[in-house]
Each structure stands twice: as C-alpha cells, then as structure tokens.
Amino acid sequence: MRWQMGRRSDNIEDQRGMPVGRGTVVGGGIGTLVLVLLALYFGVDPSVILQGVDPGGSPGSTRSAQQQRAPAGDDQLRDFVSVILADTEDTWGELFRRMGRRYEAPHLVLFSGAIQSACGFAEAAVGPFYCPGDRKVYIDLSFYRDLRDRLGAPGDFAQAYVIAHEIGHHVQDLLGTSSKGGAHAQGAGGGSVRLELQADCYAGMWAHSTGQRDLLEAGDIQSAVNAAAAIGDDRLQKQETGTVSPDSFTHGTSAQRVRWFTRGYETGKLEACDTFAANQL
Numbered sequence: 542m543r544w545q546m547g548r549r550s551d552n553i554e555d556q557r558g559m560p561v562g563r564g565t566v567v568g569g570g571i572g573t574l575v576l577v578l579l580a581l582y583f584g585v586d587p588s589v590i591l592q593g594v595d596p597g598g599s600p601g602s603t604r605s606a607q608q609q610r611a612p613a614g615d616d617q618l619r620d621f622v623s624v625i626l627a628d629t630e631d632t633w634g635e636l637f638r639r640m641g642r643r644y645e646a647p648h649l650v651l652f653s654g655a656i657q658s659a660c661g662f663a664e665a666a667v668g669p670f671y672c673p674g675d676r677k678v679y680i681d682l683s684f685y686r687d688l689r690d691r692l693g694a695p696g697d698f699a700q701a702y703v704i705a706h707e708i709g710h711h712v713q714d715l716l717g718t719s720s721k722g723g724a725h726a727q728g729a730g731g732g733s734v735r736l737e738l739q740a741d742c743y744a745g746m747w748a749h750s751t752g753q754r755d756l757l758e759a760g761d762i763q764s765a766v767n768a769a770a771a772i773g774d775d776r777l778q779k780q781e782t783g784t785v786s787p788d789s790f791t792h793g794t795s796a797q798r799v800r801w802f803t804r805g806y807e808t809g810k811l812e813a814c815d816t817f818a819a820n821q822l
C-alpha cells in the first residue's frame with residue numbers, strides 16, 4: 542500500500558512499555574511509602590525497610606526501560622498504524638456525512654504485553670480488540686509478527702485489514718448494530734459471527750475507498766484476503782487443536798470471512814454488508 546505520504550492520526554495512545562499490574566504496581570508503591578512513614582514515626586531507620594522491599598527495584602522504572610522496550614522496527618509500524626487509523630477516520634467520516642451523521646473517531650491504544658481497558662484486563666495473546674466500553678481499539682504490535690510468521694499472512698495490507706476490522710466494530714457501535722450480536726443464537730451463523738463478518742465487510746469497504754484513491758499496490762487485496770482466511774475460525778481451530786467444531790465458531794469460517802471482506806471491497810456500500818439480513822453467510 543502507498544501509505545507513506547498519508548496523514549498521521551492524532552488518536553494514537555502509545556502505552557507500550559508502561560507496566561500494567563492488576564493494581565499491584567500502585568499498591569506496592571503506596572505500601573512501601575506507608576511502611577517508611579511508620580518507620581519514621583516509630584524511630585526505625587527507614588533504610589532497613591527500603592532494603593527489604595522489592596530487591597528488583599521499583600516495578601515501574603527499571604523494568605519498563607529494560608525489558609519492555611519495543612523491538613526495533615516497531616516505530617515504523619507505529620507510523621503505519623497511525624496512517625491507517627487516519628485513513629479510516631477520513632473514509633468513515635465521509636461515509637457518515639453522506640448518511641447525515643457524524644463519525645466520532647475512536648482512539649487506538651498501542652500496548653505491549655498486557656493492558657487494562659474498560660472491558661477488563663487483557664493480555665496480548667487475545668489479539669487486537671475493540672472495547673465498546675471506552676470506544677478504543679487495542680493492539681500489541683507483536684500480533685503482526687504472529688500474523689506473518691505463525692499464521693502465514695504477510696504484507697502491509699494484511700496489517701491494515703486488521704485495523705480496519707476493529708474499526709468496523711466501532712462503526713457497528715456507532716450505528717447501534719453491536720447489540721444485535723447478543724440477540725441471536727451463538728455458534729455457527731449466530732449473532733457474534735454475523736457481527737464479525739460484518740466487521741470484515743466494513744474493512745472491505747475501507748479497502749474499496751483506498752482503491753478509489755489509488756493507494757493500492759499489486760497484491761494488496763490478495764494479502765488482506767489471505768489474512769481474513771488465516772484468521773477464520775476453522776483454520777485457527779485446526780491449527781490449534783487439529784480438529785474443527787463449527788458450534789464454537791465466533792468469527793466465521795475462512796471462506797465466509799473472505800466472502801464478506803470481498804463483498805465490502807467490491808461494492809463499497811454499507812447496505813451490502815447487512816449480514817443480519819443474509820440467509821447464507
């Protein structure tokens with residue numbers, strides 16, 4: 542994708558390298574302080590207590606600098622993500638305007654390892670996600686290495702598709718579609734699958750828009766389609782467990798994900814993405 546000249550988004554929150562404890566980091570600090578104050582109060586030399594506490598140093602400072610430094614190459618990746626996010630803002634901003642609505646741009650949080658969101662504590666292993674509670678997209682950039690190396694989906698447009706899919710969930714949130722997910726039976730063809738496939742279709746709509754602005758390079762759409770197939774439930778399950786059980790599908794099969802992404806890409810139309818009206822996914 543020809544992205545280098547693109548606008549950078551102001552809505553990136555870079556929280557990489559920030560320690561996230563489930564309250565432990567903050568609690569430890571306050572606990573130490575209280576002990577020192579008590580020691581001073583009771584006439585004990587505070588260094589006795591300070592030496593006895595946390596021999597690894599304070600959790601926030603040293604660890605974040607040494608162990609959680611972002612790997613080389615991540616800054617270009619951050620730049621790329623920022624351009625993709627900005628492009629979705631412009632694209633959906635225009636599409637919403639045409640509907641007579643206002644697009645509220647979401648924030649995108651970069652994190653490393655683990656993060657506390659309004660949807661709870663999440664580790665990088667869950668993959669990128671959208672949290673309706675704070676209307677933010679969360680991504681640990683290491684997912685892109687997994688996508689390329691473990692799932693066999695390389696290419697910058699594969700990476701862009703991942704962002705565009707999460708933005709698709711934000712669009713659902715703004716349009717009030719998200720609530721439909723729970724109203725249908727779960728499992729194959731259930732509400733969550735229809736929501737996921739619709740987010741894929743919306744990602745396709747965004748790809749359609751980039752194509753119209755001549756930002757696509759040869760192989761881009763194929764690399765997004767390949768990524769959609771790589772993270773289909775059937776493919777992932779087979780890779781992880783060796784078997785496929787359609788009842789536990791939450792995102793749709795590889796074929797379905799490719800079909801809906803392609804539909805969005807070819808039409809560029811919101812109406813074409815009504816997975817809830819479709820008889821066949």
Ligand SMILES: [Zn+2]
Nearest residue numbers: 706710737740
């Ligand atoms: Zn999704």
